[in-house]
Amino acid sequence: MFERFSQSACRVCDLAYEEAERLRHDYLGPEHVLVGLARVSDGGTGPILRSRGLGPDALRARLDQLVADEVLPGPWRNQADLLRGLGIDLGEVRQAAETSFGPDALCAALRRARRHAWLRDLPFLTAGPPSPLAGKALVAKRAFWLAGQEASRLGQDQAGPEHLLLGVLRDAEDPAGTGLSRRARRGCAYLGLPWHGPSPVRRLVEAAGTSLAELRTAVLASVHATT
Amino acid sequence: MTALAAATRSQDPEVGLTAVAALRGLVDVLEALQVENARAKGWTWKAIAERLAVSKQAVHQKYAGGRLPRIRR
Numbered sequence: 001m002f003e004r005f006s007q008s009a010c011r012v013c014d015l016a017y018e019e020a021e022r023l024r025h026d027y028l029g030p031e032h033v034l035v036g037l038a039r040v041s042d043g044g045t046g047p048i049l050r051s052r053g054l055g056p057d058a059l060r061a062r063l064d065q066l067v068a069d070e071v072l073p074g075p076w077r078n079q080a081d082l083l084r085g086l087g088i089d090l091g092e093v094r095q096a097a098e099t100s101f102g103p104d105a106l107c108a109a110l111r112r113a114r115r116h117a118w119l120r121d122l123p124f125l126t127a128g129p130p131s132p133l134a135g136k137a138l139v140a141k142r143a144f145w146l147a148g149q150e151a152s153r154l155g156q157d158q159a160g161p162e163h164l165l166l167g168v169l170r171d172a173e174d175p176a177g178t179g180l181s182r183r184a185r186r187g188c189a190y191l192g193l194p195w196h197g198p199s200p201v202r203r204l205v206e207a208a209g210t211s212l213a214e215l216r217t218a219v220l221a222s223v224h225a226t227t
Numbered sequence: 228m229t230a231l232a233a234a235t236r237s238q239d240p241e242v243g244l245t246a247v248a249a250l251r252g253l254v255d256v257l258e259a260l261q262v263e264n265a266r267a268k269g270w271t272w273k274a275i276a277e278r279l280a281v282s283k284q285a286v287h288q289k290y291a292g293g294r295l296p297r298i299r300r
Contacts, residue, residue: 082246083253093253101260109260112290113252131252190248 001144004151006158008043012036020136023063024075027130027137027191030168031072031200035059037168043161044222052215053208062204072200073192079132090132097133110134130187137191142179143171154223162223169212169219172201262290 005013013028015036020028038049038056049055066072075081080090097106110131130137138144147167151159159167171178177185177195185195194200205212258279265275272291276283 076242077245079249079252082242082249086246086250088250088253090253093257097257097260101264105260105263106256109256109263112259112263113255131256132249133253133256190245 001141001148004148004157004159005164006160008040008161009147009159009164011042012040012161012164015039016140017136019060019063022060023067023072024078024081025073025136025191026077026079026132027139027193029139029193029200030143030171031063031066031204033140033143033164033168034201034204035063037161037165040161044226045161045165045219048165048215048218048222052210052218054205054210058208059204062207066200066203071194071203077192083132094133106133130191137187139188139191139193140168140171143167146170154227162219165219166216168201169205169216172199172205173212175199259290262286266290 002010002013012033013036016028016032019032019035023032025032034049034054035056037045038054038059040046049059063072067074083090094106097109101109110133113131144164144167147159147163150166150170151157151163154163156163175196176193176199177188180188180195188195198206202212205215262275262279265278272287273283276286279286
């Protein structure tokens, strides 16, 4: 999935990660990617989003509002903070495990810890609540996959920020939790994420007074203008 | 952070239960890590089970086996 991402798409992912860190979220969701897309300087996504009232600062304010409305998880759910409350330093535990057994052993143990053998090789979140040692859950996975699909459909090998934005918009058309198994929805519920109803990205876009379809046409127009 | 530590010890079940689930996720992985290491060092399932205070069948069922589900006949 990621091997097709262009350099600026990877930069978007880094920015999205920063945003998830700011909100103390244990997952990387499409809503974080949207903030990354608004912040990134190269590629046409920043101007498109900013001209429609979806600049980084506006998005952050709306995300904070969604957290306050309990649509998105609050900062108290951060697993590292919860464990620190119990007197456990997660970073120290991870470092100790990695130095004595190596990072590969830790990855193997994360797969092993899945309760059922036949779930071990399935993608993340399918086996229920994620372990705090596993890092952030990749909730934006479907959006990333759709971004790759959009890039192929437009006949490009590499997926850039525009394709990522198209993927995020396509993902947001469906209600939250689409394409997830019952077990994965339980994982979402544990993270404090909505698993039904309008997706957070749709809420963000519609709160700015625009629509998913309108944004999509704007992005497609900019893609066709540059090629 | 002290406020959060206090919140964890507080009587709010939502915070307390979420913290316990996080702790369980941590313990599961550490257990798998140690079992894997013990097996690599040639420990028997019986010896591992004794240290974990569970039956040898339990630890074998949880950690032995390959990737595919066992076919039940």
